[in-house]
Amino acid sequence: MDTSFERSENTKVEWLTPPELVKQLGIFDLDPCSPVNPPFVHAKTNFTIEDDGLRKNWFGRVYLNPPYGKGMELWLEKLKNHGNGIALIFARTETKCFFNHIWDDADAVLFVKGRIKFYHVSGVQAGTPGAPSVFIAYGKENAEILKNAGIAGRFLYLK
Template sequence: MNTSFERCKETKVEWLTPPELAIKLGKFDLDPCSPINPPFLHAKNNFTISDDGLSKDWFGRVYLNPPYGRGMELWLEKLKFHGNGIALIFARTETKCFFDHIWNDADAILFVKGRIRFYHISGIQAGTPGAPSVFIAYGKENALALKNSGIEGRYLDLKL
């Protein structure tokens, strides 16, 4: 039996960003992937799965912690074309998604030192996932927000 985190029974697609990390990135206008009945919010406006945030028009500065798994690249592609926001995903830098939507299109990335202790939908910190995380900035202002966030890790400017 394969017990890698991708196939583990405990694998989940919702990993809620710790609020203290999102606060370090500044104020956001929209979170298109907010859970239903969230324990906390990262933006002024929020779309849930009931709203189908992927099909909506995005506006302002976006915070994106997309559903993990199949289809995640659609969310990153939409943020890339929107051009104003920060995403948080697993740091799987060799993937097609990373090559198609991040390496050549993002303004900056911040590899987080250590593993983020994400929250469960209940509002309880649920531990760490089986992969490291990276913040991705689209837009110069968001690159600066990452650089100056104080989040421990390695910052890379991709638009030198």
């Protein structure tokens, strides 16, 4: 069985952010795309696929590690319009998603050093992903929090 991250991106495997990493980014009001049976949560309020977090009203400080695949851009667009939060996605800097919603719109990015070890919904650590990750901050306050979070990588202001 191939368990590489790239091959699993469009399957139903859910790749969860290590909770200790999100804690370094402070308290979040909302995770709009959380698993239905999460082993841990990242925010005070957590929408799941059953709520369809993409169609709900977002509020407060948002943590976004969106579902992978074709619709991913819509989640980044919604966070851009919301203007308050931090996203974690693959550092695919050439994509439409980056050019439409990040390079000219986000306040800062942090390219993560090394590869994040994500978790399965079972709570067990998943394999190492086949791509690097980047955190994206929307809003000046989130840019400062990202800068000072102590997460290893290269931080860049975009505004």
